[in-house]
Amino acid sequence: MSSEADNSSMNFDETALTLGLPGKSRPSVGEKSGVKREFSEMVDLNLHKKQNNDQEHDDGSQVEVTEPAKSPASKAQVVGWPPVRSFRKNTIKSCKYVKVAVDGAPYLRKVDLELYTSYQQLLTSLESMFSCFTIRNRMNDGKPMDLVNGSEYVPTYEDKDGDWMLVGDVPWKMFVESCRRLRLMKSSEALGLGNRHTPCYKFPF
Amino acid sequence: MAHSFPEEVLEHVFSFIDSDKDRNAVSLVCKSWYEIERWCRRKIFIGNCYAVTPRIMIRRFPELRSVSLKGKPHFADFDLVPEGWGGYVDPWVSAMGRAYPLLEELRLKRMVVSDDTLEMVSKSFKNFKVLVLSSCEGFTTDGLASIAANCRNLRELDLRESDVEDLGGNWLSCFPESCTSLVSLNISCLGSEWSLRNLSALERLVGRSPNLRRLRMNRAVPLDKLANLLRRAPYLVELGTGAFSSELHPDVFSNLSGAFSGCKELRALSGFWDVVPAYLPAVYTICSGLTSLNLSYAAVQSSDLVKLITQCQNLQRLWVLDYIEDSGLEALAESCKNLQELRVFPSDPFAAEPNVTLTEQGLVAVSEGCPKLESVLYFCRQFTNDALFTIAKNRPSLTRFRLCIIEPRTPDYITLEPLDAGFGAIVQNCKELRRLSLSGLLTDRVFEHIGTHAKKLEMLSIAFAGDGDLGLHHVLSGCESLRKLEIRDCPFGDKALLANAAKLETMRSLWMSSCSVSFEACKLLGQKMPRLNVEVIDERGPPDSRPESCPVNTVYIYRSIAGPRLDMPAFVWTMDEELALRLS
Numbered sequence: 001m002s003s004e005a006d007n008s009s010m011n012f013d014e015t016a017l018t019l020g021l022p023g024k025s026r027p028s029v030g031e032k033s034g035v036k037r038e039f040s041e042m043v044d045l046n047l048h049k050k051q052n053n054d055q056e057h058d059d060g061s062q063v064e065v066t067e068p069a070k071s072p073a074s075k076a077q078v079v080g081w082p083p084v085r086s087f088r089k090n091t092i093k094s095c096k097y098v099k100v101a102v103d104g105a106p107y108l109r110k111v112d113l114e115l116y117t118s119y120q121q122l123l124t125s126l127e128s129m130f131s132c133f134t135i136r137n138r139m140n141d142g143k144p145m146d147l148v149n150g151s152e153y154v155p156t157y158e159d160k161d162g163d164w165m166l167v168g169d170v171p172w173k174m175f176v177e178s179c180r181r182l183r184l185m186k187s188s189e190a191l192g193l194g195n196r197h198t199p200c201y202k203f204p205f
Numbered sequence: 206m207a208h209s210f211p212e213e214v215l216e217h218v219f220s221f222i223d224s225d226k227d228r229n230a231v232s233l234v235c236k237s238w239y240e241i242e243r244w245c246r247r248k249i250f251i252g253n254c255y256a257v258t259p260r261i262m263i264r265r266f267p268e269l270r271s272v273s274l275k276g277k278p279h280f281a282d283f284d285l286v287p288e289g290w291g292g293y294v295d296p297w298v299s300a301m302g303r304a305y306p307l308l309e310e311l312r313l314k315r316m317v318v319s320d321d322t323l324e325m326v327s328k329s330f331k332n333f334k335v336l337v338l339s340s341c342e343g344f345t346t347d348g349l350a351s352i353a354a355n356c357r358n359l360r361e362l363d364l365r366e367s368d369v370e371d372l373g374g375n376w377l378s379c380f381p382e383s384c385t386s387l388v389s390l391n392i393s394c395l396g397s398e399w400s401l402r403n404l405s406a407l408e409r410l411v412g413r414s415p416n417l418r419r420l421r422m423n424r425a426v427p428l429d430k431l432a433n434l435l436r437r438a439p440y441l442v443e444l445g446t447g448a449f450s451s452e453l454h455p456d457v458f459s460n461l462s463g464a465f466s467g468c469k470e471l472r473a474l475s476g477f478w479d480v481v482p483a484y485l486p487a488v489y490t491i492c493s494g495l496t497s498l499n500l501s502y503a504a505v506q507s508s509d510l511v512k513l514i515t516q517c518q519n520l521q522r523l524w525v526l527d528y529i530e531d532s533g534l535e536a537l538a539e540s541c542k543n544l545q546e547l548r549v550f551p552s553d554p555f556a557a558e559p560n561v562t563l564t565e566q567g568l569v570a571v572s573e574g575c576p577k578l579e580s581v582l583y584f585c586r587q588f589t590n591d592a593l594f595t596i597a598k599n600r601p602s603l604t605r606f607r608l609c610i611i612e613p614r615t616p617d618y619i620t621l622e623p624l625d626a627g628f629g630a631i632v633q634n635c636k637e638l639r640r641l642s643l644s645g646l647l648t649d650r651v652f653e654h655i656g657t658h659a660k661k662l663e664m665l666s667i668a669f670a671g672d673g674d675l676g677l678h679h680v681l682s683g684c685e686s687l688r689k690l691e692i693r694d695c696p697f698g699d700k701a702l703l704a705n706a707a708k709l710e711t712m713r714s715l716w717m718s719s720c721s722v723s724f725e726a727c728k729l730l731g732q733k734m735p736r737l738n739v740e741v742i743d744e745r746g747p748p749d750s751r752p753e754s755c756p757v758n759t760v761y762i763y764r765s766i767a768g769p770r771l772d773m774p775a776f777v778w779t780m781d782e783e784l785a786l787r788l789s
Contacts, residue, residue, distance in 0.1 A: 078613070078694075079283075079284055079285065080280065080283030080284050080285045080693070081283070081613065081668065082551065082554045082584060082609055082611045083282070083283045083609060083642075083666075083668075084283075084550065084551060084554050084584075085282050085283070085366070086284070087366060087368075087394065088501070088502075088550060089554070099288075105744070106287065106289075106744050106774070106775060106776040107287045107288070107744045107776070108287065108288045110284060
């Protein structure tokens, strides 16, 4: 079964392969493989976008990205790479992967709480992780949220007993130990939880 | 002239034919053979639960006893498939509950299973014997309690690598005292600490299961309980320990050592969490009988690993952490001449600098010393084309070769060239290669080699590789046996995909994430190929809210006779027929 025969019967002449570079209308396709594309960064954990990330590295080394929350010894992490299953990561070294949900964002993420030493580091990292989103606002008929006003989110977590608590109430180590999962709740929904004086973290959407 | 055998005779003959391929061939001979065969088929394997519907399965095979189903694609193991994507087994179990009251075996992989589903399984099938949940999720220990309580003839309960919410209850006590049929129990994935009640329930269960041959426990089962368990199950063939640590106490050690030496049938060992090296010698007496050893949770030094491994001369399978280092692999190559499968996992995958001396040398040594080596999974930080040439030359019998160089796009560290030639040698020499995973710096040339030589290749995994569409075209047009292709972060786009659209119907599935496939191409493919489901998975909202030429985040394409699925979440789009008609 030759793909060329099927090619013509489906009228794919326009897409017939040539040996030249693919069409220029998609600038990302012609680049060297050393470059990360914008859209893939949206689903990568813990990456800050560099302003000039179209540098090419002939030696094939990864574009180095800085990440304030990480210790200098470990590099920025790409989702799902290296391909090691999470149950292995959790048992080999001290690792505490928990799921992170954000109200309005369809995908869940996972973060390793052991990578951080303070609440501030964790929250800064979450901000950068979710700042690339186009969050849907149901009130606006699905149009992207007004970026100027942004929105207030309250970080909450489920503890070992299954209770939902506000992030920041207990000492950091105790939090890492008891946290089962995280949820960034819209502040309007979080009114029932705990202490009004707990700071709301404003995400620059 | 018809010399036809009576149906019963044909049925009897067919009962000796076990493999799916052969059964499928039988069913194609003529209409009457098709009919006879479908009534007497007892076992089915469905590699993609969305390729077919329960109704279609039941309509064709009314008398199944054993069903195996797979749900999410392989990259779900690495968090690339968002939660809620699909793979729900509930509709299957509901339908089978009505159609197959005599169902005995259910084997699921990467599917979402709920407690309600488990309860349904436990109550619908009176003769239920085997439940294997491999990398599944969505259920808790409450679901397990239903299985334990209601399945009177349960033989196998295997939860390998599933994500189970451990509610800390007492589900093991739900096995009634009258349940003595267990042959295999694998609960190694269960997480939390266990109560003493659960532990004693486990001891009693083991004690009243004379047919128990495979027992894999979880980390929470302490070492000082192991000896007692072993004494109750001296005919065990496979054992997974719990945590292998305890305060150093000569009594505990001698008790354990004695218990192990009583288990003369042991062939496989696993577990070994939190190993205290001083306890490893407790297993020495049974080492010579071992064919399979999984030390991939054992964070111990190379010297301790070597002392253990070199006693296992009959070892066929070894899974180990990179703590073994090159020196340990050299010792392995000297001692274990029957080795068929080696997996080396990274102890610290995210460390910027290597924490151990595990390089290409280790794998080269094993390829030299182990003549029966056929399956390799190897994580390391550096490699050379030369090493790949050597491995290919030494081991043309390789059938599975997965090399993961941890840093994407790493070149040959000596010549700084891409690893195209090295992997080219692998596919050229290893003519029986069925599975290949690539890594390191790779250009389109490697795909040219693969397309030219890898004629038996069934599964290929590609990441951070290639220059453009030509690479993908080589693979799709050249690899005749290709069934599963998974690609991430490669500059492959529309042209190769569209030019090879027909090929996709000969495969189970194609996954492409963070590549350059446009929504326009996905729509075209979905319209033109009605027997393919083309799923666009994108978190950024509807693909038609962006320019059509914009690359999608993920496209997952699989062949299907079930049509578009009805359980897609909000972030998955597919071209359904109606939409296709309107647009064409």
